[in-house]
Amino acid sequence: KGVTFKSLGLLIIDEEQKFGVKAKEQLRKLQVNVDTLTLSATPIPRTLQFSLMGARDLSNINTPPRNRQPVTTRLIRWSQETIADAIGYELARHGQVFFIHNRIESIHGVAGQIEECVPGIRIAIAHGRLTPSETEQILLDFAERKYDLLLATTIIENGIDMPNVNTILINSAHRYGLSDLHQLRGRVGRGSQRAYCYLITPPLGTLTEAAARRVKAIESFSDLGSGMRIALQDLDIRGAGNILGTEQSGFIADLGFETYRKVFEEAVREVKQEDFATLFAAQTEQQAELGNALTDTTIDTDLDLSLPHEYIPQDSERILLYRELDELESDRELKDFADRLRDRFGALPPQTRGLLMVPRLRRLASHLGIVKVSLRREQMILFLPPSGSAYYQSKAFDILLKSVASYGKACEVRETREGHRSVKWHHVTTVYQADKILSSLYKALFARPDK
Known part of the structure; x- marks a missing residue:
């Protein structure tokens, strides 16, 4: 505690898994916003989770020393x-x-x-x-x-x-x-x-x-360089701990990573809408007018959409690329991502070209207020918010109904006894067909009045 620095620019923490949260925070208090590099053969679950979520950058060193053999x-x-x-x-x-x-x-x-x-x-x-x-x-x-x-x-x-x-x-x-x-x-x-x-x-x-x-x-x-796989197993066994707080492993194992992430994002949205409503008033008003609050849309499909093992052999590399792909927010970013894949690994396999359409589909559906997009058995089903939602008084819902009418028998609206509503398109066999339908809805939603 008595050590002071005149101008601290970089903090390096070696063997990071040996440090508790309080110790690491104490180190970071040496200077505000200091760049930090942590080194570990097996990151603790919470550190790995931060990296997988994109909160921290992650770099793997997979090249072993010369003549080194696996144990x-x-x-x-x-x-x-x-x-x-x-x-x-x-x-x-x-x-x-x-x-x-x-x-x-x-x-x-x-x-x-x-x-x-x-x-x-x-x-x-x-x-x-x-x-x-x-x-x-x-x-x-x-x-x-x-x-x-x-x-x-x-x-x-x-x-x-x-x-x-x-x-x-x-x-x-x-x-x-x-x-x-x-x-x-x-x-x-x-x-x-x-x-x-x-x-x-x-x-x-x-x-x-x-x-x-x-x-x-x-x-x-x-195998040599298997520290990442072991850390992922540790994350799965022990859970990822808390985003805020001192627990470095814990209850996420009971929820599942995706569920925890979804709950966390919902909590952030609630804080924006309630505690900081004034600050985000303009954004909330615009989303309400269009009928969406940037819905957390999920994509469910039986199509083969992936980064094949034959294309990218290393598991850790594929995990990082899946994470990066999941965070892309524009068509330009998707194009740059595809160009980097071609440059590093060669021509894109068909299943990878389809996979690159998934973030775009999710983004389009999110703006349209769609809760879930299902691409199965040559059909596309758009699952809508529950009955009673403000979505059904929105511009997005009006446009969806007009689109249903224009497609005729190729499209139908369904409602269950429990009040769950969805729209089904028949003969949708590829992600490209799904993209064409969602793109037309999106363009109609955001078209200028003079167009």
Whole structure:
């Protein structure tokens, strides 16, 4: 707190997953609006959510160091034979071993069990209750190969780079978070040799669902550059926490990301219309006259609209492109996006050309007050707001009715007993046909009187 800067221009937070919200906010208070770069192999769920929503920029470094190999990861049970084989194999190729046990009170007992498995092994023990000088000496002795195995708590999780250590065993791996497991696994395989990570767990059937998913995920995603996939799994398992507040993971897992985002956007609209009604009065009046409040329209389709794996192989890259596409707000932005895809990946596949029409369809339908657009079974159905809505006294609804009349038998209005209304167009087999219909409605809605 006593540190001051004359002119702070850039704040870099390394190993960001180790910092709490309060600590990061305290750092940012060093100067208002300071540019911030956070580094992490596995971003915490809330940080990743901010990036996926576009609130923060996200950049992936996927190129591994030269000659680096992925770490082979295996789930094992506590067995003297299995542990002896894993340690014995590493010692046979003149390597060293990390053994992680995160309970200081029982760490010496574990050391005795390891000595029973591998008689004559030289074991060093390191944990957080040792003095800094003691810990330093133990690590120096281990680096000089005075010991074969370092039995430690998670204090070695960051900053340890020992290329001669290429086997790590993690006891009670089900008790660790995904980020912790990924960081610990990263302590081995620092050189050109094949490395091994053994996750010691009870039978998966005895674990909680979340714990089982964590250890399965860390076993599955062992390729180089898999930190993003692991972080996405962590986001799915733990939830994304709060937009405002200190919770960095949490209840979003119960709602689902899309539902949470929709509720959040609705809350922002309510604040605009109620607490800041005067400030946004002109915008609200214009939207009411046209019959829409920029409806949060969803698109539902059985058409093949996607960025194919064959076109963009990397999962993380496709996720970022889907996110970027979802945020485009004009035809010009869509054209620029398509040009960048062609420049980077080549000619657009048919399903990608169709996908690029989706943001435009959603934007047109949103301005028209359409709640949902369904493109299924060669039909387009426009789902309208519930009965009693101001939409039915709007210009947008009048134009929709005139369009229905002009299409004749190709179009029909439907209403359920519950009062849900929709308009169905027959023989709409592509997004381009849907775009043509919605574009004509949009042009009629926003046409000038003299036209």
